[in-house]
Amino acid sequence: xxxxxxxxxxxxxxxxxxxxxxxxxxxxxxxxxxxxxxxxxxxxxxxxxxxxxxxxxxxxxxxxxxxxxxxxxxxxxxxxxxxxxxxxxxxxxxxxxxxxxxxxxxxxxxxxxxxxxxxxxxxxxxxxxxxxxxxxxxxxxxxxxxxxxxxxxxxxxxxxxxxxxxxxxxxxxxxxxxxxxxxxxxxxxxxxxxxxxxxxxxxxxxxxxxxxxxxxxxxxxxxxxxxxxxxxxxxxxxxxxxxxxxxxxxxxxxxxxxxxxxxxxxxxxxxxxxxxxxxxxxxxxxxxxxxxxxxxxxxxxxxxxxxxxxxxxxxxxxxxxxxxxxxxxxxxxxxxxxxxxxxxxxxxxxxxxxxxxxxxxxxxxxxxxxxxxxxxxxxxxxxxxxxxxxxxxxxxxxxxxxxxxxxxxxxxxxxxxxxxxxxxxxxxxxxxxxxxxxxxxxxxxxxxxxxxxxxxxxxxxxxxxxxxxxxxxxxxxxxxxxxxxxxxxxxxxxxxxxxxxxxxxxxxxxxxxxxxxxxxxxxxxxxxxxxxxxxxxxxxxxxxxxxxxxxxxxxxxxxxxxxxxxxxxxxxxxxxxxxxxxxxxxxxxxxxxxxxxxxxxxxxxxxxxxxxxxxxxxxxxxxxxxxxxxxxxxxxxxxxxxxxxx
Amino acid sequence: xxxxxxxxxxxxxxxxxxxxxxxxxxxxxxxxxxxxxxxxxxxxxxxxxxxxxxxxxxxxxxxxxxxxxxxxxxxxxxxxxxxxxxxxxxxxxxxxxxxxxxxxxxxxxxxxxxxxxxxxxxxxxxxxxxxxxxxxxxxxxxxxxxxxxxxxxxxxxxxxxxxxxxxxxxxxxxxxxxxxxxxxxxxxxxxxxxxxxxxxxxxxxxxxxxxxxxxxxxxxxxxxxxxxxxxxxxxxxxxxxxxxxxxxxxxxxxxxxxxxxxxxxxxxxxxxxxxxxxxxxxxxxxxxxxxxxxxxxxxxxxxxxxxxxxxxxxxxxxxxx
Numbered sequence: 001x002x003x004x005x006x007x008x009x010x011x012x013x014x015x016x017x018x019x020x021x022x023x024x025x026x027x028x029x030x031x032x033x034x035x036x037x038x039x040x041x042x043x044x045x046x047x048x049x050x051x052x053x054x055x056x057x058x059x060x061x062x063x064x065x066x067x068x069x070x071x072x073x074x075x076x077x078x079x080x081x082x083x084x085x086x087x088x089x090x091x092x093x094x095x096x097x098x099x100x101x102x103x104x105x106x107x108x109x110x111x112x113x114x115x116x117x118x119x120x121x122x123x124x125x126x127x128x129x130x131x132x133x134x135x136x137x138x139x140x141x142x143x144x145x146x147x148x149x150x151x152x153x154x155x156x157x158x159x160x161x162x163x164x165x166x167x168x169x170x171x172x173x174x175x176x177x178x179x180x181x182x183x184x185x186x187x188x189x190x191x192x193x194x195x196x197x198x199x200x201x202x203x204x205x206x207x208x209x210x211x212x213x214x215x216x217x218x219x220x221x222x223x224x225x226x227x228x229x230x231x232x233x234x235x236x237x238x239x240x241x242x243x244x245x246x247x248x249x250x251x252x253x254x255x256x257x258x259x260x261x262x263x264x265x266x267x268x269x270x271x272x273x274x275x276x277x278x279x280x281x282x283x284x285x286x287x288x289x290x291x292x293x294x295x296x297x298x299x300x301x302x303x304x305x306x307x308x309x310x311x312x313x314x315x316x317x318x319x320x321x322x323x324x325x326x327x328x329x330x331x332x333x334x335x336x337x338x339x340x341x342x343x344x345x346x347x348x349x350x351x352x353x354x355x356x357x358x359x360x361x362x363x364x365x366x367x368x369x370x371x372x373x374x375x376x377x378x379x380x381x382x383x384x385x386x387x388x389x390x391x392x393x394x395x396x397x398x399x400x401x402x403x404x405x406x407x408x409x410x411x412x413x414x415x416x417x418x419x420x421x422x423x424x425x426x427x428x429x430x431x432x433x434x435x436x437x438x439x440x441x442x443x444x445x446x447x448x449x450x451x452x453x454x455x456x457x458x459x460x461x462x463x464x465x466x467x468x469x470x471x472x473x474x475x476x477x478x479x480x481x482x483x484x485x486x487x488x489x490x491x492x493x494x495x496x497x498x499x500x501x502x503x504x505x506x507x508x509x510x511x512x513x514x515x516x517x518x519x520x521x522x523x524x525x526x527x528x529x530x531x532x533x534x535x536x537x538x539x540x541x542x543x544x545x546x547x548x549x550x551x552x553x554x555x556x557x558x559x560x561x562x563x564x565x566x567x568x569x570x571x572x573x574x575x576x577x578x579x580x581x582x583x584x585x586x587x588x589x590x591x592x593x594x595x596x597x598x599x600x601x602x603x604x605x606x607x608x609x610x611x612x613x614x615x616x617x618x619x620x621x622x623x624x625x626x627x628x629x630x631x632x633x634x635x636x637x638x639x640x641x642x643x644x645x646x
Numbered sequence: 647x648x649x650x651x652x653x654x655x656x657x658x659x660x661x662x663x664x665x666x667x668x669x670x671x672x673x674x675x676x677x678x679x680x681x682x683x684x685x686x687x688x689x690x691x692x693x694x695x696x697x698x699x700x701x702x703x704x705x706x707x708x709x710x711x712x713x714x715x716x717x718x719x720x721x722x723x724x725x726x727x728x729x730x731x732x733x734x735x736x737x738x739x740x741x742x743x744x745x746x747x748x749x750x751x752x753x754x755x756x757x758x759x760x761x762x763x764x765x766x767x768x769x770x771x772x773x774x775x776x777x778x779x780x781x782x783x784x785x786x787x788x789x790x791x792x793x794x795x796x797x798x799x800x801x802x803x804x805x806x807x808x809x810x811x812x813x814x815x816x817x818x819x820x821x822x823x824x825x826x827x828x829x830x831x832x833x834x835x836x837x838x839x840x841x842x843x844x845x846x847x848x849x850x851x852x853x854x855x856x857x858x859x860x861x862x863x864x865x866x867x868x869x870x871x872x873x874x875x876x877x878x879x880x881x882x883x884x885x886x887x888x889x890x891x892x893x894x895x896x897x898x899x900x901x902x903x904x905x906x907x908x909x910x911x912x913x914x915x916x917x918x919x920x921x922x923x924x925x926x927x928x929x930x931x932x933x934x935x936x937x938x939x940x941x942x943x944x945x946x947x948x949x950x951x952x953x954x955x956x957x958x959x960x961x962x963x964x965x966x967x
Contacts, residue, residue: 366714366771373714386763387756399752403817408804408960412797415755419792422763423785430770435778436712529748530731530757533657538727540658545703545723545880553707553719558774561870565712565775572778580786580942584949 004054004070006043007080007120011036011087015113026103030095033109037084037091040116044084048077053126053194064129064179064191071126071194074480075258075330080123083254086337087116089455090246093345096451097242097352106148112246115141119251123258128175128191135171135222138255139164142247146239156235159602163231167221171259174214177207196267203271212274215263223256224248225315226285229308230600233292236304241348244300248307249344250337257314257333261481264318265326278319283410286312286417292594294424295582297575299347299357302428303340306383306421310336316414317398323482325401331478332394335466339379339391342459346376349452350432353444359428360575364437368445371453373433375460380429382463384422388531390466423578431574436558436567468531661737663730663891670890671695676923677893677930684934695890702883710876712773721768722877722884728760729891736899739821740908750819751803754899755796758854761888762788765863768881769873780872783941784863787853790948791860795850797956801843801963802834802903825907833906839962844904846956851896852929853944855889859936860944897925 014036018029050072058067072080091112098104118141121134142164146157175191178201182190189195201208221228232248264270264278286309293305310332317329349372350365351357366373382389395418402411447453466473558565582591597603619630656662674695682689709715735749735757749757766784769777804817806827818824824834834840853860864872877885901907901921908918939947 364712364773366717370716373717377717385756386760387753392756396752400819403803403819406804406817406964408800408817408964409957412793412800412957412960415752415796416793419759419789423789426763426766426770426781426785429767430778430781434714434717434770435773435775529653530753533731533734534727536654536657536727537663537730538723540663541723541726541730541884545884553709553715555709555711558710558712558772559875560774560776567712570775572775572782577782577785580945581789583942584945 002052002054002070003043003047003050004052004072004124007040007047007084008070008117008124010043010117011040011084011113011120012117014039015110015117018110018113019107029107029109030098030103033091033104033113034095036109036113037088037116040113040120041081041084041088044120045081047072048081050077055126061129063183064176065127066129066133067127068130069126069192070124072124074477075261076123078477079254079258080120082334082337083119083123083251084116086246086250086254086341087112089341089458090242090250090345092451093245093348093455094242094451096447096449096453096455097240097348099449099451106144108145108148111141111145111148115145115247115251119255122255126193128178128193128196131193132168132172132175135218135255136168138247138251139168142243142252145243145247146235153235153238153240156231156238160231160235163228163602164221167218167228170214170221171218174211174218177211177214181205181207181211193262193267200267200269203268203274208268209274212263212268212270213277215259216274216278219256219259219263220281220311220315221256222252223260223311223314224252224308225256225281225311226288226308227599227601229285229289229311230597230602232308233301233304236300237298241300241344241351244304244307245341245344245348248304249340253307253311253314253333253337253340256311257318257330260315261318261326261330264321265482270321272321275319275321278315279405279407279410282312282315282317282319283413283417284312285309285315287413287420288594288599290417290420290424291587291591294420294427294578295591295595297359299350299359299362299428299432300344302359302424303343303347306343306424307336307340309417309421310340310383312417313395313398313414316410317394317401320398320401320405320407322401322404324397324404326482327474327478328394328397328399328401330481331397331470331474332391334473334478335382335390335394335463338459338462338466339382339389342375342379342456342463343383345452345456345459346372346379349446349456352452353447354441359431360573361438361440362432363435363441363571363573364433365441365444366433367437368443369433370446371456372446375456376433377429378460378463380425382467384425385418386422388464388467388534390463390470393467393470427574427577430577435573436565436571438571439568656738656743657731657734661741661743662734666730666733666737666891666894667887670887670892670894671699673893673926674890676926677933680927680930681934684931699883699886702878702886703880705879707879707881708876710772710774713876714771714773717771718768718876719881721764721771722881722888725761725764725768725888726884726891728757728764729888729895732757732760733891733895736821736895736902739825740898740902742910750821751799751824751903752819754821755799758892758895758899759788759792761885761892762854764888765873765885768877768885769875772876774876776869777873777875779869780863780865780875783865784873786941786945787856787860787863790945791850791853791952794846794948794952794956795854797953797960798843798847798850799903801839801956801959804960804963805834805837805840821902824903828906829909833904835904835906837963837967839959839967840904842955842959842962844900846952846959847900847904848925848928849952850948851900851925852932853948854896855892855929857929857933859932859939861938862941862944865938893926897922897929900925 014032018032021028021032052072054070056068091109094104094108115138118134118137122131125131125134143157143161146153146160179190187195203209203212217228224232236244289305289309293302293309296302296305313332314329317325317332347357350369354362356362382391385391385395399411399414402414560570581587593599658664675690675692679689732754735754762784766781769781802824803819806818806824828834835844856863864874874882874885901918905921908914
């Protein structure tokens with residue numbers, strides 16, 4: 001079997017096998033899930049670096065061909081491997097999380113594997129209709145995963161399905177528009193992506209702009225950018241943290257950003273105006289969502305808003321249309337999946353033992369959840385872009401992209417958004433892990449299950465590693481996305497020198513881009529050096545500190561002005577951290593409206609839909625004679641139309 | 647090997663930690679002396695801030711009962727490391743000592759925020775409710791000043807264009823680039839956008855240093871040193887040192903970014919010292935003549951007029967003014 005088929009077929013077969021396991025042998029579902037994920041991961045990484053193609057003639061859907069045409073390139077190759085790795089980590093975590101609780105509900109592992117297969121289809125497809133099919137499969141699996149989890153998940157599942165379904169429809173319409181314009185132009189193999197890349201479509205004519213915008217809305221609905229993000233926070237309320245980490249946290253980001261990068265770099269010659277649209281949506285998303293995150297009281301919902309906000313950086317980076325900005329945007333997608341999965345899984349570990357995700361009811365867990373605390377601490381600093389962690393490395397590239405694109409206001413917004421993210425995570429760390437411990441938490445302590453702790457630790461370690469040594473990933477994986485050849489580059493960040501003049505706009509001739517390859521990334525920053533310096537100074541300071549009086553620190557009661565500390569009453573819970581911000585004159589009405597769903601296209605359209613539904617309801621009187629009258633009237637209209645229509 | 651030894655020297659001795667700490671403690675003395683003069687007192691001797699730190703380092707470490715010990719003990723180190731590396735990264739380009747650039751404006755901005763962040767997280771990890779109030783105020787203050795501060799510093803980055811008549815780039819975030827530009831074309835401060843940005847940045851530095859009127863996070867009379875409440879001994883000493891490092895770094899950064907940097911002549915060095923002292927004295931005088939504001943007032947002030955001025959300056963810089 002062709003190597004390109006394996007990342008699609010192996011998880012699919014394992015998923016179907018898991019579906020066939022009868023409920024009595026539930027434990028086998030987890031085994032199949034884990035083994036399928038391991039196998040999927042192995043076959044996915046085996047195609048990295050491959051430039052192979054594969055084609056089997058399929059059948060025609062009306063005038064459009066649906067062939068199985070696959071191709072790996074410098075982007076899809078590693079994206080498949082990355083998606084499969086996230087699936088593996090989430091599968092392992094699921095086993096640990098559901099241990100001692102009767103195993104995962106329903107066909108959890110099966111849908112995860114099939115979603116992973118769908119994601120591989122999207123990433124490897126060399127044919128637009130095939131891509132649409134994979135895209136659909138992932139949406140469907142998301143719905144099934146959420147609906148199979150908790151009873152309270154159904155509202156979020158329905159909303160996610162409706163919004164993502166509309167996104168999928170937009171994708172399909174965009175593809176059909178592309179096909180029509182290609183047929184007019186007499187293109188030989190319409191809808192084949194390789195052909196599309198060889199001769200990108202212009203964005204000057206009306207239909208093609210509409211097609212671009214349709215594909216763009218599909219991408220941002222999947223990735224979760226404003227205004228099509230609202231399914232993520234709603235879904236977060238009722239679904240399992242591992243599902244959040246797996247789909248909206250990582251796979252959906254990979255797919256959405258993959259599509260966005262493809263349409264704005266490869267398939268279309270994106271105009272400056274459309275790039276401005278991407279950047280503006282990005283900035284609105286990053287600021288709007290992070291403000292909403294700051295005022296949340298539920299840990300899962302708060303993380304969901306951050307999963308939206310971070311998409312803004314990816315859009316901003318890709319929208320700048322400069323080599324360094326696009327690299328930053330794509331690298332940020334990778335980093336985001338890592339730290340956000342770590343945060344969701346960490347939140348899951350806390351929720352598993354305490355039974356709540358309400359920030360006001362948590363607190364003081366730092367001592368009994370040491371591993372979770374350490375991992376979430378690292379991931380929280382990474383998402384806030386604190387050097388030398390991975391979030392900083394990719395944000396730094398996005399900032400440089402803003403400078404290269406001459407967009408000072410967007411740059412300020414991006415840095416400010418990062419400060420707001422930090423503020424929001426200070427609140428999380430404080431409310432969950434610090435402060436006096438609430439009595440109702442009892443002696444809740446971290447599970448010792450490696451299934452839970454191992455994925456957490458792996459992800460946190462990746463946050464540090466990618467932050468300190470981003471050079472290898474940038475040269476090998478992210479560089480090829482914009483056509484930088486890894487062999488042309490001196491590997492590693494240390495050798496990269498550069499000046500802003502070489503941060504070319506995307507679309508520069510290949511030989512010019514290749515000449516700039518050794519210079520592109522991390523030129524004037526040297527993250528490993530900054531990390532080393534930080535560590536060095538801290539060690540020296542620790543040494544200096546230990547010169548004085550030695551011995552273990554003495555433990556004394558908390559001092560609150562000489563009063564006795566009442567752990568229930570004298571708490572300053574994190575949910576009160578930003579009340580001042582909430583009450584600011586301009587922001588207050590916006591927050592109120594946002595919390596009521598006033599900016600949610602789903603809720604707003606429901607509001608508009610209500611009169612229509614009321615009218616239909618009135619027509620549905622249930623009286624037979626009324627229905628007969630309607631039928632008669634309809635027949636009469638048809639009759640008249642047929643009689644005089646021609 | 648030689649390169650590494652050189653780096654260690656630059657980082658730990660000159661112009662990094664040791665030099666900056668010494669300079670910072672001298673500036674702390676200057677601050678206390680000027681304050682004393684304003685209040686018609688004599689003030690401490692020059693060595694006083696040094697002895698204060700030495701004494702703190704000899705005290706035992708006390709752990710509050712409700713704290714998360716590791717985080718509580720590690721945060722002073724993070725604060726000191728962030729401030730120390732930031733100091734080196736600002737001084738190296740100023741003195742022209744680095745062979746290859748390390749860090750740029752963005753890296754320095756983030757490193758300069760690390761002491762505040764470490765203090766916030768350390769206060770939170772102490773488990774003390776009063777410290778938590780201090781931490782909450784400190785985050786909000788950080789949010790407040792960070793917006794205008796970033797916008798103001800970026801004015802310099804976006805003024806850098808049209809060197810020698812040809813558009814080399816759309817601006818640069820490299821500190822070396824900003825310095826070179828000023829040496830060729832004249833200081834950023836000389837243009838209207840630069841002046842506006844400089845004024846906004848000085849106000850932000852006042853808050854970044856946690857000085858009155860923006861000392862809401864410590865507010866001794868309300869919440870008893872707030873965020874620092876549970877720290878003593880080495881931890882407190884390291885926070886004080888990080889603070890001294892910031893006092894040495896921020897004025898130097900302002901001079902680097904807005905006021906022409908440092909030229910290697912006697913007059914150049916004297917002018918540079920004069921500029922740094924002028925900024926510090928302005929900060930101290932404002933500190934001594936103002937009452938403390940509430941946190942909501944501080945937020946409104948920074949997100950309102952100060953941010954407006956900084957953003958207008960940034961737009962003006964983008965348009966070439």
